[in-house]
């Protein structure tokens with residue numbers, strides 16, 4: 039596996055995006071620290087030493103509409119890698135993993151390329167052996183695997199496992215287009231399904247109940263008896 043390992047970088051997603059056409063399919067950009075870690079919706083992602091920050095490059099002609107599916111598949115890969123280490127995480131749609139109710143992992147999938155050549159970058163950030171104060175100091179509600187489980191996980195072991203699962207799951211999906219097969223993992227281990235959630239759309243907040251995930255990776259919600267599918271958004275447990 040080709041891993042480009044940096045000590046410090048601005049953002050592995052940014053590097054992967056900039057060098058996308060030079061990087062081979064499956065290339066991995068890893069950094070021990072990021073100075074401008076990127077999160078969803080224009081947010082930052084604190085990326086201090088002790089965590090695992092990497093991006094995987096995929097050269098594949100895919101439909102933009104499939105992006106949510108790839109994000110969900112990446113969550114499945116991280117979930118399974120943690121499970122192998124006897125760590126029970128919860129998946130928070132669309133892209134985070136939680137342990138004991140605290141966020142320890144965020145995933146940012148980005149689409150790259152022009153009309154005739156698309157690919158995706160799957161960026162994964164995991165707080166592995168970080169201290170909770172690092173986040174508290176910056177007023178960010180997050181934690182780490184070590185803080186939540188007391189386990190000091192070897193970062194390379196975790197990375198290796200995640201990369202194996204990503205390869206296996208993404209190849210399987212490219213071949214069979216069967217996302218539903220992964221649905222039980224996503225719903226059985228969901229942090230939000232079956233719960234009341236608060237959904238933020240721009241400045242508006244709505245309360246709904248999270249019911250399920252559909253075949254497109256959308257979240258099915260019940261909003262005052264009206265059932266609808268959310269394809270993106272910020273959700274929080276009430």
Ligand code: BTN
Nearest residue numbers: 049051076077078092144161163
């Ligand atoms: C989120 O929580 O909103 C998503 C966070 C994604 C963070 C990872 S760390 C590796 C990769 N490089 C980035 O700049 N972001 C992703």
